[in-house]
Amino acid sequence: MRINAVPFSASTAPSADSVENLEDFEERGGRSKNGHAIPENNSVHSYARNPFEEEKVSLSPKELYFEDMVVSEHEESRYDRDRCGIWCFKPDFLQRFKNMKSFLVVFIIVGICQGMFHSYWPMTLSSIEKRFQLSSQTTGILTTVNDVTHLSTVLFVAHFCGKGHRPRYMAIASMVVGISFLVFAMPEMVASKWREVISTALVANSSQTQGNTETCLSAEEAGWNNETTNCDANAHANRHDNFWPFFFLVLAQSLLGIGTTAPIVLAMPFIDDNVKIQNAPAYFSLGLAGRLLGPVFGVLLGGFCLDTYVDLTPQSISSTDPRWMGAWWLGFVIMGCLLCMAAMLYLCFPRSLSRQDAVRRERLRIQKKNESLSSDSGRTFKKKLGEGPKDVKRLLTNKIFVARLINDCIDMLVVSGYFSFAVKYIEFHFRLSAAAAGRTSGLSSILAMGLGVAVGGIVTRKLKLQPRQVALSLLASSMLTATCYFCLAMVTCEARNLVSHWDEQQMLRVDTQCSNRCHCERTPYSPVCHEELQFNYYSACHAGCSGFTSINETKYFTECRCLTANVSTLPSWGSSHPAPPVGLLYNTASPFQSLDQPTVKRGFCEEGCSAWWYYVIISACFKFLSMIPFAGSAMLSFRIVDPDLKALSKGMQTFCASLFAFIPGPIMMGMLIDSTCKLWNTDECGEKGACLVYDLDAFRLKMHLYIAVIKLVACFLDVFIYYNVRDMKFDRETDGEMVTQTVLTKNMGSVKDLTSLAVTS
Template sequence: MNGQSKGEEASCFLKTTQHQISIDAEETACGLWCFKGPILQKFANKKAYVILYGLLGCVFSASFAYFNGTITTLEKRFKIPSRTTGIISIGNDLSQLLMCVILSYYTGRAHRPRWMALGMYTVVLFCFLTALPHFLYGAGADALFLTEEFQVTANTSINVLLNTPKKNLCTNETSKESLCENESGSYSPQLILFAAQFISGIGGSLYYTLGVSYMDDNIKRSKTPALFSFSYFIRMLGPAIGHGLASICLKIYIAPTLTPMIDNTDPRWLGAWWLGWIILAFILLIFASLLALFPKTLPRAAIRKEVKRQASKIGNVTTELEPLPSLKDMIKTFKRLSSNKTLMLNNFAAIFYFLGYMPYWIFLPKYIETQYKQSASISSLITGSAGLIFSAIGILLSGIIISKFKPRARYLAAWNVVVGAISVLGIISYAFLGCSNNESSFFSNGEISTVTECSSNCHCNFVKYNPVCSSDGTTTFVSACHAGCKKVMNINESEIFTECSCVTNDNISVGVDFVVPGSCPVDCLSQFYIFLGVVCMLKFSGATGRAANFLVTVRCVEEKDKSVAMGFGLMLMSLCAFVPSPILFGIIMG
């Protein structure tokens, strides 16, 4: 009877003190310094936070998608090999590996919105640093040479068009090596790009670990899956925006004030890869500043916590005070998380998934360019937009289903296993969806073979990749030199390479011996559409597991460990997946 009366008393207290409870006004005040007031306080609610958090994540993910979409242009401009690009791309994962756990532990109990905003300011710096090499080193000699202004300034337009390409022609001189371009990429731009990636990892770790825990702590548990899915849906627009922005910028010449003599279908075209970073930096700066205005705790959440605390007093339930952040407590927290079997198994499952997914996502634009013969602009656009609708449907549908039916954690984990199996089968199917190459002089039994018998005496080892197509449109050569061409003609402002020994030897029946710049056209649209269909299916299935994976992580740990658990999982994924996978696949791709 005594216990029942205490329960009734506590229940009565909960009903009568909702409007009488006193909370810390400073903790729930929306604004910063002089930017405070009742107008801003109206936005101190879960809906405003979820929308802003999603928009910030949208631009944040757009920045990394933009980097992926401009990788091939960066490699061409600064002559960076793919294996080096893989090392550059893990810079942010290294910083997450070194700092995310410590940051999430010490900032998880502080003013999380302001720490998230500070992290986003580092991403703004990342955007400016990534664009910096263009302003330090310019468009490059290769790009300037292909502009009308360069030809007029040199006052040698005719001579340049007629004589300069001879460096790429066949010659029997042994001194050919000195005439060819043997230019290696400078290490300075690569170091700047790596430093930018390293800095961005700090902001990324704070955004993911603190943002999700803040959402879960300030929203009712029954509404968390739906609102998390909604914020994730907004963030999912980021890759589409990033690749779309990359597509637009790459259609603009790398030096917008100059007039190029080629169009964006030419393999020598370099787009304005640096322009998008300036746009993304200013948008991130605005959204991050708005996020800093949110209170430490949302007012309604603060009321619920105070009511719960007061009710525990009436029920004679002692609440354990949280220890102050310290090295001793941090080590104890890590031991507690390491012994959590559910958390660790969920983390290891994510590690194996991202070990294969991350390099696939990073190099997908380059894969589309090389495998399906698409331009850099189109590859970036397709990578970002394909499957967006299916991803949106998947994340929203899963959030609604989880909120309505409230499935057990066992069922959520089982569905993640199904999603992983579908992803593996889908990615394996890519091996059977490739586009068959046209006859290429540099492909022999699936291996690159740049030297053929007909051009073995042409000294082409140091000629850069500048593909040409035979007159009958069937064979692509690495360059005019590799085709054995000895002369060049300029007809109607178009170059034609003549007296090509490889064309004469391989195509005697044609009766011509010339090649034209550019790769030969290849018809592989049907394979490409099937590839897009598989991508859309994988996007949908993968999106349905996002909300489930998030709930498993935050529900299997104590409330005080949510931020640290997110950081701990991020550290493990950086160590075992994010860091080694781009390097491994970069070496494989060459």
């Protein structure tokens, strides 16, 4: 940031006791008290040689001498506070790191540790749903809890911390995020049902026990004669078992929302205040591109943890088995420990990264103190609080800012909903394990987004794009992204065949006439496959199997009475075609007619589907295109507001994005997904848990067309923004603050005008 030094005059002179030392100035032959040689020319200029070189200040000889006096003689302790280090430990060798390059490295390191959550959490959603029997709507609500707490603190942080010691606030907030990661792992430690989950898988190693629990049993063998179910007592026990896990998940999300406030609101304005205007896009792009490595490591960590069983012991079943439960909690422990250590690095940075900036602040402070004027740092809390509503009003009467605000909310509504459940969609629709789906979706998305940010930053800087070109790139990006979502809705795989029938409520029922004598009501979900016909059954019991055997460590069930020779058309898993008539789908004339040696194999039938490659490629393309305008968009957001409102404008954007996008987005998407569920996991009292079977055609269309339509709405707002910024130019005034050459008041208007445009569009 280029700073023009204030000329040395009576109004900027130091206090009286310091002025007498000026007499010694000439006696020392034009040298300062500390031995600084003062050039004879009028000023000393130093310019940055590359985009990442620290900026220097043009100072006159007397100003250099004044700097020595202020720092060395009068404000030694205050200047010491602007040195690199932690508390009293501020040695000279650390001062070489007092620059924006070092801050950017720390910003990226902390961002990597924190950003791992953004890919790890979606990867574990299906495991958490299965583990605690939650619906997609419930996990969507859990996802939004951090936005609620974020919403309640973001404006406070933006207003009161935006002009304070920002690196220190960022360090504290990052440590809070690290603690929240550790709290995420607590549900697994306190859940009373965790032994049941483990025993369900461990029992697969015992052929004797497993056969007795999954095969066709008589009423006496199933224990129905002696069963007296008390649903009220069981329901109370279930609520008690699930309360503490749910409580810790909510607590962790709350701490996460509080902790993520400061880095988001303070980091980018802090970078923007310490670099030149032409270098800002490079810093923004490198900062975000570097932090995108966090989700990359999150994907790798998620793949490792989900491929490890929940109790960290070896298992005979594979990760593609529906009964598999990955160690979803392990990654949170690792991320929490890493982030708490990395956050300490923020504490090493001072309030300002420029020594000349620190001198200038001290000079103004002394001047105002001597003149008995109130300084900015001396304002009372009450006065600051009173300025808050006025600053918010200034932002909300800026129609360009409001248009950008609504556009950002629409973008975040899409991002929060889609990315929360994208891994789950790939897992169910393309028949991949949770770990494989996460790696496939995560790595391709992150690489595409990182490349888009990097390319966008380079193009913005090299071509020196102005607001007009930036607005056009935002419009093109929105249109292309909407087109890609329409294309994704067309990519599909042939659905699995699940032996079932429809009831009056258009829900699947897996009970059949041939298995009515088997008493399968309490049999857990453990699909089996008839390899010859490529039909899947809910369990061996539902296939009417009464025997079992193992061949090469693979479980086979024998004497399956439901594998009849004459099978009518079966509804597919995920079929959205008209439902067949209510009733059984078998030849009821001879329901027990069997094939020779009828057997089924544990697990789903292995059916290949190469369409997921097309899905990954198309989704990577739209993520690349959507991130290209990022650097220019960030610059535009800062230039359309007054310089003193940059931090507050960022806080306002975050506030509205949380309220209108991040909170409703996952909930709305979860409701859409739950509306496509055709078979729920239920307990003995009929209480619904996690969804087992989705109508995948409805899942695919609802998810992608919903997002595509929303993105089309954003295109109209991009047109409005382009019309209002087409005459703007990026520039910096002499005081070093980011401004535009066009007077902002020319573009001020009422929110009512913007709302009318949105409605008519």
